[in-house]
Amino acid sequence: MSAPRQAFLIHGLLFPRAFGLVGVGGLGIVMAALCALMVTSASQDARQYQTALDEGGNVLVVTTENGGTLSAPWCDALMQRSDVVHSGGVSKTRLVRYLQLPGERLQEARVTPGFLNLVAPSAGLTADHGVLLGEGAAEALGASADSLLIEQQGGTSPVSGVVNVSLRDPRAARWVFVPTAPVGRVDECWVESAQYLRETTSRSLGPWLEESEPLRVERLRSDAPEDSVDASLGVVTRGLVLAQILLLAVLGTFVARRDRSAATLLRALGLSRRRLTLVALARSASIGGAAMTVAFVLTGVASVLLRVTPEIVLSSLVSAACSATAFVMTYSVSMVTRQSSLVEDLRDN
Numbered sequence: 001m002s003a004p005r006q007a008f009l010i011h012g013l014l015f016p017r018a019f020g021l022v023g024v025g026g027l028g029i030v031m032a033a034l035c036a037l038m039v040t041s042a043s044q045d046a047r048q049y050q051t052a053l054d055e056g057g058n059v060l061v062v063t064t065e066n067g068g069t070l071s072a073p074w075c076d077a078l079m080q081r082s083d084v085v086h087s088g089g090v091s092k093t094r095l096v097r098y099l100q101l102p103g104e105r106l107q108e109a110r111v112t113p114g115f116l117n118l119v120a121p122s123a124g125l126t127a128d129h130g131v132l133l134g135e136g137a138a139e140a141l142g143a144s145a146d147s148l149l150i151e152q153q154g155g156t157s158p159v160s161g162v163v164n165v166s167l168r169d170p171r172a173a174r175w176v177f178v179p180t181a182p183v184g185r186v187d188e189c190w191v192e193s194a195q196y197l198r199e200t201t202s203r204s205l206g207p208w209l210e211e212s213e214p215l216r217v218e219r220l221r222s223d224a225p226e227d228s229v230d231a232s233l234g235v236v237t238r239g240l241v242l243a244q245i246l247l248l249a250v251l252g253t254f255v256a257r258r259d260r261s262a263a264t265l266l267r268a269l270g271l272s273r274r275r276l277t278l279v280a281l282a283r284s285a286s287i288g289g290a291a292m293t294v295a296f297v298l299t300g301v302a303s304v305l306l307r308v309t310p311e312i313v314l315s316s317l318v319s320a321a322c323s324a325t326a327f328v329m330t331y332s333v334s335m336v337t338r339q340s341s342l343v344e345d346l347r348d349n
Contacts, residue, residue, distance in 0.1 A: 030247070035295055035320050052223070056168035058085070058198045059118065059220035062189040062205055064213040069185035076114040076182035078189070078205075083197045088114025089186030096176060099150045100141045107175045112182040118190050119165040119172065130158035136173035138162045149176075168220065190220075241319045248323040252284065252330030259283070259335065277332065284331035288324035295320045 062070065070089065078087035089112045095105040108131075116132070133143060138159075143149060147159040157176075166173040193201035202217045296317060 035244075035317070052221070053195070054167060056192070056220040057223065058193045058195065059168065060191045060193065060198070060202055060205070061218045061220055062191060063187070063216050063218075065216050066213050068213050069187055070189045072112055072182040072184050072186045075186060075189035075191075076112050078191055079114060081201075083194050083201045083204075084191055085194055086114060086118035086192040087190065088112040088116065088118050089182065089189050090115050091185075091187040093178070097152045098141060099152060100143065102152065104140070106137055106140075108178060109172070109175050110178045110180050110186075112186070113179060114182065115190055116163065116177070116179060118192050119168050120163050130160040132161050132163045132177040132179065133159055134173040134175045134177070135162055135164050135166060137176055140174065241322075244319055244323045245326045248288075248327040249330045252327040253334050255284075255287070256280075256331045256334035276335065280332040280335040281328065283335075284328040287331075288327045291327075292320055292324040 062075075064070065069091075072089045075087055075089040078084045091110045093108050093110050096108050097105045131149070133141065138144060141147075141149065143159050143162075145159060145161050149157040149159060151157070163177060165175075191201065191205065198219070202219075205217055206215050
């Protein structure tokens with residue numbers, strides 16, 4: 001049979017218009033739905049992890065075993081390490097009674113700039129003068145930025161700002177913070193490690209701080225951020241990835257069964273196995289590629305609506321690409337490997 005005739009038969013038998021519209025659209029919607037479910041599950045996972053980070057899941061509190069003090073310069077210098085995000089020192093100094101709150105004494109604490117950045121990382125705090133108040137202390141005193149606190153002993157302290165520290169350290173919400181340069185000694189050194197490095201950072205702090213006394217390293221939160229995430233969400237996400245790949249593989253086999261009679265006829269009319277393989281690859285790639293394009297567009301829309309990170313979107317699209325590849329492979333294998341016996345039967349008859 002001539003090449004033009006073969007080409008006409010291939011196009012007519014393997015590329016019907018109805019399936020091109022309905023099949024590709026349906027396949028793309030199925031892939032997009034599974035991608036959207038993966039994006040939703042992964043975004044919930046990411047939100048839980050971020051919440052644990054915000055609450056201080058990676059924060060370590062370093063003190064000495066014997067109740068001594070630590071070097072403030074060394075403590076703030078920990079931020080130079082690649083595995084540390086923030087570090088800073090804090091020392092409780094005295095209990096202060098103010099005329100604005102005569103019936104209660106508030107804890108005053110001397111803190112380094114690194115400590116302020118650690119307990120309120122999103123605030124970008126700076127204090128050129130005066131004191132900073134925890135949100136609980138500010139509420140009790142009826143004070144705000146630019147207020148003037150008057151001590152019962154006669155001293156005054158201008159308020160330069162209010163610090164929201166309750167998320168990471170609720171006990172400090174009613175403290176009065178006195179920002180100081182990182183010099184001298186501090187009672188505690190707070191360190192926030194980089195993601196997934198809390199335990200590694202904890203083990204390495206002793207040699208870095210170079211203290212003569214043995215150190216005690218405690219965790220602000222017992223669970224690391226990665227342990228605070230609902231494990232079932234990761235199982236669901238991985239299950240959806242596997243389900244998508246298996247579903248597309250099964251669909252590839254189903255579509256191949258639908259096209260097998262046409263492929264058998266082409267083989268009986270003289271189309272070589274090599275050319276049939278190329279045809280099967282082109283056929284499945286066109287369906288899988290078009291469906292993947294539909295899935296990409298719909299997944300992009302869903303990601304915008306759900307406001308998820310680019311990393312999550314990328315992982316779902318990679319899953320869709322793997323699923324489309326599974327479709328192409330199963331379709332092509334099913335089309336080519338089961339033709340020999342049918343072709344022989346046709347030729348014998």
